[in-house]
Amino acid sequence: MQKALHWLVVILCAAQVSTSWAIVRTHVAHAAGGHPDPIDMLLHQVHAWTGWTIFGLVAGRMLLRFYKGAPPLPSGLPRWSVIASGISHSALYAVLLALPLTGTLAMYVSGWFAPVHQLLTRLLLALMVAHVGAAFWHLLYRKDRVVQAMLPQQSPLATSQS
Numbered sequence: 001m002q003k004a005l006h007w008l009v010v011i012l013c014a015a016q017v018s019t020s021w022a023i024v025r026t027h028v029a030h031a032a033g034g035h036p037d038p039i040d041m042l043l044h045q046v047h048a049w050t051g052w053t054i055f056g057l058v059a060g061r062m063l064l065r066f067y068k069g070a071p072p073l074p075s076g077l078p079r080w081s082v083i084a085s086g087i088s089h090s091a092l093y094a095v096l097l098a099l100p101l102t103g104t105l106a107m108y109v110s111g112w113f114a115p116v117h118q119l120l121t122r123l124l125l126a127l128m129v130a131h132v133g134a135a136f137w138h139l140l141y142r143k144d145r146v147v148q149a150m151l152p153q154q155s156p157l158a159t160s161q162s
Contacts, residue, residue, distance in 0.1 A: 001064060002061060002064050002065065002068075002071065003150055003151075003152065005057050005058075005060060005061040005064070006061070006150065007152075008057060009054055009057050009058060009061070009096065012050050012053060012054050012057070013054065013124075013128075015046070015050050016047060016050055016051065016054070019043045019044070019046050019047040019050065020047060020121075022039070022040040022041075022042075022043030022044050022047065023043075023044050023047055025037065025040045026040045026041060026044050047103075048103065048104070048107065051099060051100035051103050051104075052100050052104075054096060054099075054100060055096070055097060055100040055101070058093055058096045058097055059097065061093075062093055070089075071149060071150075073085065073146075074138075074142070074144035074145065074146060076144075077142075077144075084134075085134070088127065088130060088131060088134070091123075091127055092124075092127050092128075092131065095120055095123055095124045095127060096124070098120055099117065099120050099121065099124065102116045102117040102120060103117050135147050135150075
């Protein structure tokens with residue numbers, strides 16, 4: 001279930017990127033005193049609902065991790081790597097929860113939250129790049145099956161085998 005939630009959030013984050021430009025266009029149209037394009041308004045709503053869906057999925061994934069534990073890490077990882085993994089996963093969860101909140105606040109409460117939302121978006125991008133970089137480190141350098149364990153139809157226990 002944790003793997004399914006992981007990949008669903010990845011797909012929904014990609015949808016967020018593809019719909020984010022409609023948000024800018026709707027705000028520009030409103031600021032100019034005009035009416036936004038109906039397609040942009042639809043994409044704006046898709047962006048908002050997708051963000052709220054991500055919030056729910058991440059909250060659910062955190063509950064699963066709390067009750068079932070995190071998937072096992074491979075043996076022999078350096079201590080710094082285990083600590084970095086914990087910090088980066090916590091940061092990813094925090095940002096994925098904060099983004100829908102700041103986006104909603106920017107949409108319904110005050111535009112003051114928009115720059116915070118944009119900053120969190122950039123932080124998420126940096127965290128995702130680091131996350132993918134770590135995955136490649138496991139795949140190409142450590143060869144410890146962490147990446148394979150996150151792919152569909154793979155057991156998380158496969159990470160303990162080398």
